[in-house]
Amino acid sequence: MAEEYSTFELGDWTLQSGQVIPKAHIAYRTFGDPKLPAIVYPSWYSGLISANFWLIGEDKELSPKKYFIIIPALFGNGQSSSPSNTDLSPFPAVSVYDNVRAQHKLVTEHLGIKHARAVLGWSMGAGQSFQWGAQYPDFMDIIVPFCGAAKTSLHNKVFLEGVKSALLSVKRFRSAGSSKDGVCTEGAVGRQWTEEEREIGLKAVGRVYAGWGMSQTFYREKLYETALGYKDLEDFLVNFWEKYFLSKDPENLLVMLQTWQNGDISQQEPYKGNFEAALKGIKARALVLPCKHDLYFPPEDSQYEVANMAPGVGELDVFPSIWGHWAGGPGESKDDVKWLNDKLVEFFKKVPLGAA
Template identity: 70%
Template sequence: MEIKKFELGNFALKSGAVIPNAYIAYKTFGNPDHPAIIYPTWYSGLISDNEWLIGNDMALSPKTYFIIVPALFGNGQSKSPSNSPEFRPFPDVTFYDNVAAQYRLVTEGLGVKHAKCVLGWSMGAGQTYQWITQYPDFVDLAVPFCGSAKTSLHNQVFLEGVKSAALAAKGASSAGSCRGETTPASLYRGWTAAERENGLKALGRVYAGWGFSQAFYRERLYETALGYKDLEDFMVKFWEGWATSKDPENMLTMLHTWQAGDCSDQEPYNKDFGLAMRSIKAKTLVLPCKTDLYFPPDDSENEVLNMSAGVGKCIPFPSIWGHWAGGPGQSKDDVKWLDDKLKAFLANASW
């Protein structure tokens, strides 16, 4: 199945802003008559970057399920700054907006009336929490892995470093957490080729200290597991290579979505986080990584503690791969661990 677009028309955001001629990109796997699983993308990720967890012998099997992979606004496949040059500056988009668009895709575009499961890694986990609070009766099971229901203050600080590194390349600075650059929208300008390259390289190097754990670097897994010759080779080819393959405005659009993440910031919760968590009806398997530097298990355990009794369970990945334990498939042991957990949960709704 090829990547398709679901047209949204002039899409009104929660903020009141409108994205003209909006659409979300998506890809499906399996038979539409099978139980549906919704599997959103992550920060910077393309739809293809989710496919490592899908396979006939895996928990997410197209032989058993109808798997829907919708792309985030800003990822370059859905409506994004990079494919909307006439529309600047791009408005702030939230998880609420993304999931509202995905709900229209799933129900209107694909005819799904109820889903078996929603799951995702990182920002995909944020969308998972958004789904089960925004549409609490629509899905039976949820698996947020290496992500959160509300972006923590520490995580916001990390993202300020990423944002500021990129913006500095064009002489701009951050206007603060969950805000864009200090330059007024009326004076917005794009990026020169040099600013783009330098800003994205800086973004990648800031990110490098957070994506993997201290133990990952101490044990030099970038050499033994990933095959880079030394630390600088890893920094240049892995981190700078990843970052410079992206569009800076896309990255900043998705960064805002992440930084502002809070599934309680909607009716009827009105930022009452405990109420949002208690309102979750889907049985929820929360899988942090014990060495994740910005989605630590303590935060995940607190999310589960705020859920109603018996609804949630937190089980950390026993891994030193940090945030990357949850994706995108480079740690084979972690892939097996996750797939085994998913198989048991999808089959029996048990931990």
């Protein structure tokens, strides 16, 4: 069944790289009355818009009766402009900045929002939340990045090299380098995927991801059996990880992966690459929520981010979960959903409307 969402036409969208997405569009979905305080809740790596729904409900802080909730989709997710819905090959290099600029145009010009209550998100959605804070510092009262980072760490880039290379190798391409696309020794530029190549490559991505998405303790305690109901490890690898990535387009994944690898809120004016200055440029009250056992967004990185924000801006709390990165989404761990929602309730009460 097709997923319901709307699109906003951006025209020819010039990117930080100088490249252009012709006739670009951004996909989005809204919940609640536009007269209510606005929440911007961006999508995450590989996720469709519907993959954000788990944190929205009348029984949660993100209630459509309290807020006008906007979920914008990343370029490359298959709903906004992506390789799978355009004839662009290769697809232009897109930054987090490019995505957030498009989201800002959507929110302000199309939806008529002058000020937002909050921007929040998981994983790459967290990266976009930090980006909003540095790029449009007066636009929102609050940012809540959970299980994500303001700048992609070196270790995180290495993890993503593994994901990228697992996918590219099926096409006899190799990585052109960290934060770059792939190159082929035969000189090919565009990539057309056969069904067999697609299946082999996406299954490989699933198995690489499986070692990073959840923690060592998650596997040691066999939560894939006790909490998720899989009969054994191989059942989990095949029917959770491989099955998920088989639903994706390989070129879409590569576009979003390159965006993620290059994530850095300081790669814009006026910061000019000064990461600490970009963190100090955030004015919105920030609740930064890493997970104790996240293998690629560890609490140490979040501690550094909060320590470099202006006094009184940032606050750190840590998911006590053994689910690793998956503590922050997309909703499989009910205890972590409750923990996160309770933190949102508490923080939103603490920060007055219009605080920024």
